[in-house]
Amino acid sequence: MDIPWNGFASGKLMITGEYMVLCGAAALAVPLYAGQHMLVEPGSSNPYLQWEAYDPSGLWLSVSFSLPGFGIVTSSDTALALKLQRMLKALAELNPDFEISASGQKVVTRLDFIREWGLGSSSSLTSLLATFAGVGQMELHRMISQGSGYDVACAVADGPLIYRIVNDRPEIRPVMFCPPFADKLWLVYLGKKQDSGAEVRRFLQLPKEGFLNETEEISRISESLARVSDFEHFSALLNRHEEIMSKLLNAEAVQKRLFIDFKGVVKSLGAWGGDFVLAAGEGGRDEIVHYFGSKGLHTVIPFTEMVKTGFVAAAAGSPNSTEI
Secondary structure, rough: OOOOEEEEEEEEEEOOOOOHHHHEEEEEEEEEEEEEEEEEEEEEOOEEEEEEEEEEEEEEEEEEEOOOOOOOEEOOHHHHHHHHHHHHHHHHHHHHHHHHHOOOEEEHHHEEEHHOOOOOOHHHHHHHHHHHHHOHHHHHHHHHHOOOHHHHHHOOOOOOOEEEEEEEEEEEEEEEOOOOHHHHEEEEEEOOOOOOHHHHHHHHHOOOOOOOHHHHHHHHHHHHHHOOOOOHHHHHHHHHHHHHHHHHHOOOOOOHOOOEEEEEEEEOOOOOOOOOOOEEEEHHHHHHHHHHHOOOOEEEHHHHHHHOOOOOHHHOOOOOOOOO
């Protein structure tokens, strides 16, 4: 835990397997070029841990913790400070030396993306803190979250992966998800951040009888999407995935609810009802941007500019991924 210390962890998107990954289904997930940076440096001489968190819009959280115990002395947002406090206490439980050394330190985090976009501000922080303190990332994740952990896996991944839970342990397999039609894929922000933790808890309360067939089919879709080279086949797989999840969640698919006239397929990503969707359409940039703009949605990002894959890096000239 030498300081000053700098780290970076990637953001994430789950392409397939939302919710069902908790039942053992294989999920196709991708790390992003955008992520979170963390700097740990000497702070003041008082026995506090100072914390500042920024995103592109500016400072969104400022907290001062007393030590030992990580008591909240001052904060700009009590609810967020309590969530951070829980994470820090879990970290100290895994490595008591972390709490001892934190006195007088200052932590500054910077997101490359707007926090409300739901691209992994919590999971990337989990990864960064675990790396800094020298503890297992999944160990820390399990202490503070009921989620699958795919997002923590993405935080340090070089490229796309198939993620599944086998016997309560994560199984992670890198895949070369390189669709030759990537220029027809778009990521659209719906303008509403979804509470993933609350959605996970709600799903876990649903009866799971009869989920075996659906779990197996979602796994087959995930595996197929990772290697499909035909756009029509890709679109059909996305549609089938939405049909399955709509039935299981007893919820209307996002395309039927909001984009019934879209010429292509729109699929939810992650928790249904908010965050980003994946749009697969034949139209060019102007047509796609105009369509979603007419719906009041103005954050439309080409897939090739956000997602880490070998194909995208070569096509877009993006920098190599950064490991921590």
